[in-house]
Each structure stands twice: as structure tokens, then as C-alpha cells.
Amino acid sequence: MKKLSARRRHPLAAVVVLLLALAATGGLYAAFAPAGKAQADETAQSLAIDEGKKLYSVGCASCHGSGGQGTTDGPSLVGVGSAAVDFQVGTGRMPAQQPGAQVPKKKVIYNQAEIDQLAAYVASLGAGPITPTKSQVDPSGADVAKGGDLFRTNCAQCHNFTGQGGALTKGKYAPNLEGVSAKHIYEAMQTGPQSMPSFPDTTMPEQEKKDIIAYIKTVNGSESESPGGLSLGGLGPVSEGLFGWIFGLGGLIAIAVWVAAHTAKAKKS
Numbered sequence: 001m002k003k004l005s006a007r008r009r010h011p012l013a014a015v016v017v018l019l020l021a022l023a024a025t026g027g028l029y030a031a032f033a034p035a036g037k038a039q040a041d042e043t044a045q046s047l048a049i050d051e052g053k054k055l056y057s058v059g060c061a062s063c064h065g066s067g068g069q070g071t072t073d074g075p076s077l078v079g080v081g082s083a084a085v086d087f088q089v090g091t092g093r094m095p096a097q098q099p100g101a102q103v104p105k106k107k108v109i110y111n112q113a114e115i116d117q118l119a120a121y122v123a124s125l126g127a128g129p130i131t132p133t134k135s136q137v138d139p140s141g142a143d144v145a146k147g148g149d150l151f152r153t154n155c156a157q158c159h160n161f162t163g164q165g166g167a168l169t170k171g172k173y174a175p176n177l178e179g180v181s182a183k184h185i186y187e188a189m190q191t192g193p194q195s196m197p198s199f200p201d202t203t204m205p206e207q208e209k210k211d212i213i214a215y216i217k218t219v220n221g222s223e224s225e226s227p228g229g230l231s232l233g234g235l236g237p238v239s240e241g242l243f244g245w246i247f248g249l250g251g252l253i254a255i256a257v258w259v260a261a262h263t264a265k266a267k268k269s
């Protein structure tokens with residue numbers, strides 16, 4: 001008894017107790033918390049892949065093959081990544097209905113949870129671009145002017161300088177970008193659907209993609225008024241030139257006619 005209380009009063013006793021307590025807490029945490037969470041994530045992931053595989057077999061396998069290897073009716077999906085599935089199914093392009101120059105957008109028939117499952121299954125076939133997170137695609141605080149520059153250099157040749165879209169060769173077309181969600185714009189750049197080139201992070205970093213999204217949202221849609229007044233459809237020199245001809249020249253002709261009529265009257269009287 002005397003011995004113990006003497007030890008308790010030893011100057012190092014407090015340190016020893018503290019170390020023991022720390023080791024115990026650390027050990028317990030290591031034993032339970034992270035392992036439990038990792039395991040839960042893993043089971044959730046493999047459940048999503050299983051569910052996605054079921055949806056895939058029913059809706060997609062006929063064209064893309066039972067294991068995503070592709071058939072004559074659809075390309076291989078090995079390595080296209082979850083972002084490609086989220087884009088294609090989330091914009092209603094997939095499942096495709098009939099062959100044509102370009103698969104059109106349709107009503108989206110899967111809900112987001114099902115799309116995530118399909119994406120998880122396709123991503124399990126081979127690594128590819130990953131569906132971006134909310135913060136990755138959020139354009140708030142991005143540089144709209146820089147986005148405009150990037151858009152004019154990289155996208156305007158197909159999508160027109162304010163994203164109104166335009167025709168390409170062989171019945172293909174670059175769609176109008178109005179109303180397309182920030183996530184789908186980001187994924188289009190990541191995956192390059194159809195005849196669009198892809199812009200991976202190595203050539204176009206995340207921040208530049210955000211700047212482009214900010215630009216598209218500024219010149220298109222309801223987020224802001226057109227800074228120059230009436231936009232005339234944003235179609236460029238054709239509509240703006242036509243406006244100039246009809247109202248500008250029309251106005252001049254009207255004035256000329258008015259002046260001529262008045263000089264004629266003045267002469268008569």
C-alpha cells in the first residue's frame with residue numbers, strides 16, 4: 001500500500017498514465033472506426049455495381065454487349081468511365097432508340113440513383129473519367145472573361161460564340177448549350193461525346209472548365225440579361241446584319257422618301 005502511493009507520487013506517474021490513456025484511445029479508434037467505414041463504403045459500392053449490372057443487362061446490353069465489350073449496334077464501354085454514363089443517360093441520349101447520324105437527346109428515363117448505379121457498373125469495367133462532384137462544377141467565383149476567351153478558342157467553331165449551336169457535316173450538329181446543367185457541361189468536356197473532342201484535365205485544368213461554365217451560364221439563359229440589350233438570338237452577323245439592313249437602311253429610305261415628298265410639295269406651292 002505504502003509502495004503504491006509512493007509510486008503514485010512519483011514525478012513520472014502522470015506522464016505514464018497519460019501515455020497509457022492515449023494508447024488505449026488510439027488503439028480502440030484504429031480497431032473500430034476507419035475499418036468500419038471503409039468496409040461500409042466497399043459494400044455500398046459493390047451493391048451499386050450489382051444493381052447497375054442488372055439495369056445494364058435489361059437496358060443497354062443489347063447494343064453494348066453483355067460485358068460492355070460493344071457490338072455492331074454500339075461502341076465498347078470499357079474505360080469510358082462513370083462521367084460518360086452520367087452524361088449520356090442523364091441528358092437522355094442513352095438508351096439510344098434508332099440508328100442515325102447522331103443519337104438525339106430524349107426524355108430521361110432513369111432516375112439519378114439508377115444512373116449512379118449504371119455508372120458504377122460501367123466504371124467497374126475499366127478506369128475512365130469520374131463523375132465530377134458538386135464543388136468541381138460550381139462556377140461561382142470563376143473568371144467569366146477568361147472563360148469567354150477559352151470558349152472562343154476551343155468551342156465556338158462548333159457551338160457558335162455564345163453557345164447557340166450549329167450544323168456540322170454529314171447530318172451531325174453541335175447542340176445549343178442553353179439550359180444544359182453545369183455538371184453535364186463539365187462531363188461533355190471530360191468525355192467528348194460523338195464528334196466533340198475531349199478536354200481532359202491534363203490539357204484543360206478544372207479551373208478552366210469552371211471559367212467556361214461560368215461564361216456559358218452568363219451569355220445563355222436567365223442567369224443574367226444580355227449586356228448589350230436585345231440579343232437578336234445571339235446568332236451573329238446574319239441576324240445582326242439583317243437587323244441593320246431592315247431597320248438601319250429602311251430608316252434611311254423612309255427619311256429620303258419623306259424629304260423628297262416635302263421638296264415636291266414645296267415646289268408646287
Ligand code: HEC
Nearest residue numbers: 059060063073074080084085088094095096097102103194
Ligand atoms: C439501340 C442501341 C443502344 C442502346 C440500347 C444503348 N446504347 Fe449507348 N450507345 C449506342 C451508340 C450507337 C452509341 C454511340 C453514340 C453516338 O455515336 O452518338 C452509344 C454511346 C454510349 C456511350 C458513350 C460512349 C463513349 O465512348 O463516350 C455511353 C456511356 C453509353 N452509350 C451508355 C449506354 C447505357 C448506360 C445504356 C443503357 C441505359 C445504353 N448506352 C443503351 C447505342 C445504344
Ligand code: HEC
Nearest residue numbers: 091154155158173174175180184185188193194195196197
Ligand atoms: C468539333 C466540334 C465541337 C467542339 C470543338 C466542341 N463541341 Fe461540344 N459538342 C459537339 C457535338 C457534335 C455535340 C453533340 C454530341 C452528342 O450529341 O452526342 C456536343 C455536345 C456538347 C454538350 C452537350 C450539350 C447537350 O445538349 O447535352 C456540351 C455541354 C458541349 N458540347 C460543350 C462544349 C464545350 C464547353 C466545348 C469547348 C471546351 C465544346 N463543346 C467543343 C461538338 C463540338
